[in-house]
Amino acid sequence: MSETPVEKYRAISPAEFFYKYREIAGFSNPARAIYQTVRELVENALDATDAHGIMPDIKISIRKVDEIQEFYRITVEDNGIGIPPDVVPDAFGRVLFSSKYVLRQTRGMYGLGVKMAVLYGQMTTGRPVEVITSKPGFKRIYYFKLRIDVNRNEPVIIERGSWRKNREWHGTIVSITIEGDWGRAKPKIKEYLFKTAIVTPYANIVALTPDDEIIYYPRIIDKIPRPPLEVKPHPHGVDLELLKQIISSHNYTSVEELLIKGFQSIGEATAKSILQQAGIDPGKPVSELSDNELLSLVNTLKSMKDIRAPSIKAISPLGSDVIIAGLKRVFQPEFVYAVSRRPQAYQGHPFIVEAGIAYGGKTPMSDDDKPIILRYANKIPLLYDEGSDVTTMVVKEDISWDHYMVSFPAPIAILVHVCSTKIPFKGVGKESIADVPEVRKEIKLVLMDVLRELKKYLSKKAKEEELKKRAEHLAKYIPEVARGLSVIVANGSKDFEVKLVQKLVSIISRRTGIPVPEIQQVLESIRIGA
Structure with missing residues (x-):
């Protein structure tokens, strides 16, 4: 009689999970990996600068470092706020450790990106990540060489040091060596930098490629979008686990104090009204709340109708000036227009949808069924999965292009930017936005806004051309x-x-x-x- 096999169980760390399933985060092959590494480092560099009111100066270097194997050393330097030296090991060596787990707009959101690049580098080349950093006002520059202990999800420091500054430099330099396929990655990386430059005309971006090609996008405006601020959670975005986290991370004495100090848009009168509906004594100690009372409180918070909309201080829209400057730089169009919609909310998170349109000039001809689409989320260009993105759905299904005097192919490009404290991405690769009704509606409305202006321009242009023909005939x-x-x-x-x-x-x-x-x-x- 055969023995029944015994199932073996064990827990794995977050680092080990993403080490095994790296495709989830976009590291599916050498070409995608080199693109993803550049992208993650550049986005961290931009978040360290413009999110703190600093005009970005971003330097990128991609160099082949092995004569036989396809090993590439990717280095990105920024002039941002730097990283405290005691935080560096965890920031680069502990998966799901991040400064981005706060309620404000950031380009990243999962705490995965740069650590996935470090893990991929370890897997394919065995080489550690190197970090040089210093904060404004610090007198020293700090250096780290480290790797990730996959089983423990902990940083392993191989080398560290520091030296005195001889100039007032601040920022971060990160170097990661990975196996890559530059030949296949090159078009996507160039497209990524091109599209990043469109929405960051206030940045200097220079890249040196393995082909010794210099890609340079100089700063063309001195206006930077308003940096986002961290805010408290909105009542409509709360769930049971979030409420427990808020309680455990603060020493609130009463339930009333919890509501007033732990959430935005709740004052004393609103707090009393919420607790009355939930059947909870305002003076009750937070530590004495039962699970049923916590659940009742969550349901009441979510159903409140007279609470102010989520604060927009946490999000940072580009603004029409930035969008127009970016579109003018790359397309030199005969017509350009941009608009930012009023703030909206979904699931207790504020969001703003913006759009720009470029027509004519050096704008390339579009496909036969749609315009050139430039998709962005929290200032990140989205290059993959266009067909499944909500913007593409709106463009193809919700807009009557004939009504706006547009027939394809045409020299037309549209830019759509969604910014929020919670972008509804379809996956951790952050390449497409899900079809959320509130977001889809705003994308449709913002496209209608810019297309109305294009129609006015095209109508005026058609009339002028007709008058010109008549004048030529009479002449x-x-x-x-x-x-x-x-x-x-x-x-x-x-x-x-x-x-x-x-x-x-x-x-x-x-x-x-x-x-x-x-x-x-x-x-x-x-x-x-x-």
Whole structure:
């Protein structure tokens, strides 16, 4: 009789989980890995600068470091706020440890990105990550070389040191060596930097590639979006676990104090009303709340209708000036327009949808069924999974393009940016936004806003072109009419004929709005043709 196999159980650390299932975070192959590493480091660099009111200076270097194997050393330097030296090991060596687990807009959100790059580097090259950093006002610069203990999800410091500053430098330099496929990754990395430059015209971005190519996007405006601020949770975004976390991380003496100090948009009167509906004594100690009372409190908070909308201080929209500057730089369009919608909320989180449109000029021709789509979430360009993104769904399903005088293909590009404290990404790869009804509605409305302005422009342009055709048609008869009238009225006087031509040109210009020089050019072409 055969023995029944015994199941073996064991727990694994977060680091080991993502080590085994790295595809989840975008490290599925060498080409995707090199792109993902550049992206994570650049986004961290931008968050360390513009999110703190600093004009970004970002330097990127991608160098092949092995003659035989496809090993690449990726280094990104920023001029940001730096990292406290005691935090560096965990920031780069502990998965799910992050400064981004706060309620404000950040480019990252999972605490995975850079650690996944470190893990991938360990797996493929065995080389550690190197970090150099210093904060403003610090007198020393700190250096770390470390790796991740996968089983324990802990940083292992291989080398550390520090030296005195000889200049007032602050920021962070991170170097990670990974196995990559530069040939296949190159187009995506260049596209990523190009699209990042569109929404960061206030940044200097320079990259040196393995081909010794320099990619440079200089700063073209000095206006930086308002940095986001950390805020308290909104009552509509609370659940049972979040409420327990808030209670355990603070020493609130009463339930009333918990509501007033632990949440935004709740004052004394609102707190009393909430607790009355939940059937809880305002003075009851937080530590004495039962599970049923906690659940009742959560349900009451979620159902409250007279609470102010979530604070928008936690989010940082680009603004129309930044969007227009970025679109002008890359497309040099004949028409450009941008708008930011009013703040909205979903699941207790504020969000703003913005859009820009570029038409004509050097804007490339679009596909046969849709415009060029530039998708962004919290200032991150989204390059993959376009077909499953909510913006693409709106563009293809919700917009009647004929109504706006647009037929494809056309020289048209649209930019859509969604910013929020909680972007509803479809996966941890952060490449597409889910079809959330509140977000979809706002994307549709913002596209309609910019398309209405495009329609006005195209309508005006069509009228001007029609008037120009009429003016050109009339101008063809000016010489003959002037000559005939000159014979009848002034015995063929050339002076009279010239004056009459000038008068007729002036009349046509006044009636059509076409400048006199343009009508005179038509006359000149008639004379040359004659």
